[in-house]
Amino acid sequence: MQARHNLLWHLLLDLPILLLVAAVCILLEVGALPSRRHGFTCNDPALSFPHVGDTFSISLVAAITVIVPFLIIWAVEAMLRQNDEYNMKKSKLYLTAKIAAVIYRDYIYGAVVNLTILEVVKCVVGSPRPTFFDLCEPDKALTCNDSEFVSSYTCKSTKYSRYLQIDSSRSFPSAHASLSVYCGLFLAWYLQRRAFSWHNRSVLLIPLVQTLCLIYAAVCSLSRLTDHRHHWWDVLVGGIMGLLSVFYTVLVLCKNFSQPAVVSTSDISSSDGNNHQSVRRLLSSEPHVVVP
Structure with missing residues (x-):
């Protein structure tokens, strides 16, 4: 009920x-x-880069942000129950999927909060991108004098879609940087708390995955500079927003992943009777079970 x-x-x-x-x-x-458009300074070289596309498209970043974390979380939670003799395989997958779904729910909540703030700030600030002149081709750019600030204009570009023309004035902050930092740091933090142990058969696998997560966050963020899609301060602030979102999600929503620590088979075999019993209770979904 x-x-x-x-x-x-x-x-x-x-x-x-x-x-x-x-x-x-x-x-x-x-x-x-x-949404607000901040305007531009005539002949500003910082806004005169050609549009060459995105190394990481927004659809790719969205797919990584939404899909990859759940798969990793589910795999780790299933790994933690690999020695559970009280559940059948089908039941174990179902139970670990439920545990992963709870963590993933908090992760998605933090991502939605982060993305909502990003979208609102982008539209309130209305900062032009480094490719502004190429994407927008503002009508006042041909008649304004050097260093004159233009606050009202109309985009006349025929090379690019209306969406890209609107997006040409949404440089601050970088959503790519914020989402990639959020996703990469969240997974690295989760793996450290839930999957890493010096007693694992491989002590390098988890650090390798963590490194890949951090590389993704760094490369995706820096690609926004090399693609001339953002100014450096856009990427910096976007990364800071992603970092703050990670702290909020992990410490407030996920309670710092306060589930029991990782237990390996070597820990079980080398522990005494009391520790052995405690480990079995952690691995089992049943009530208190005494293991001789």
Whole structure:
């Protein structure tokens, strides 16, 4: 009865709020809702780079942010139950999927908060990108004098879509940097707390995966500079926002991954009777079980 009551609250309150936030973000992103355009300085060389595309497309970053964390979390939680003799294989996968879903829910919540703040700040600031002149081709750029600041203009580009013309004034902060830092640091932190142990058969596997997560965060962020899609301060602030989001998600929502620490087979075989019994209780989903 309590579960049905909670589900009803989720459907009647939480789901509409989530859909409303998602709708606002989408409408802001596509330009359906008005947003501020900061303007530009005539002949500004910092805004005169050609548009060459994205090394990491937004669809790729979104796929990595949404899909990869759940797969890694599920794999780790399943690994933690590899010695569980009280559950069948099918039950173990189901139970570990439920545990992973709880952690993943908090991760997605933090990501949504991060992305919502990013989208609002982008539209409020309205900072032009380094490729602004190429993407927008503002009408006032041909007639303004050197160093003159233009606050009102119309994009006349025929080479690029309307979306890219609108996006040309949304440089600050970098969403790529924020999301990649958030995703990479969250996974590295999670792996350190839940998967790393000096008693594992391989002590280098988890650090290798953590390194790949951090490399992804760094390379994705720096590619925004090499692609001339952002100014350096856009990437810096975006990375800081991602870092703050990680601290909020891990420490406040996930309680610093306070589940039991990783236990390897070597720990079990080398422990005394009391520790052996405690480990079995952690690995089992049943109530208190005494193992001789």
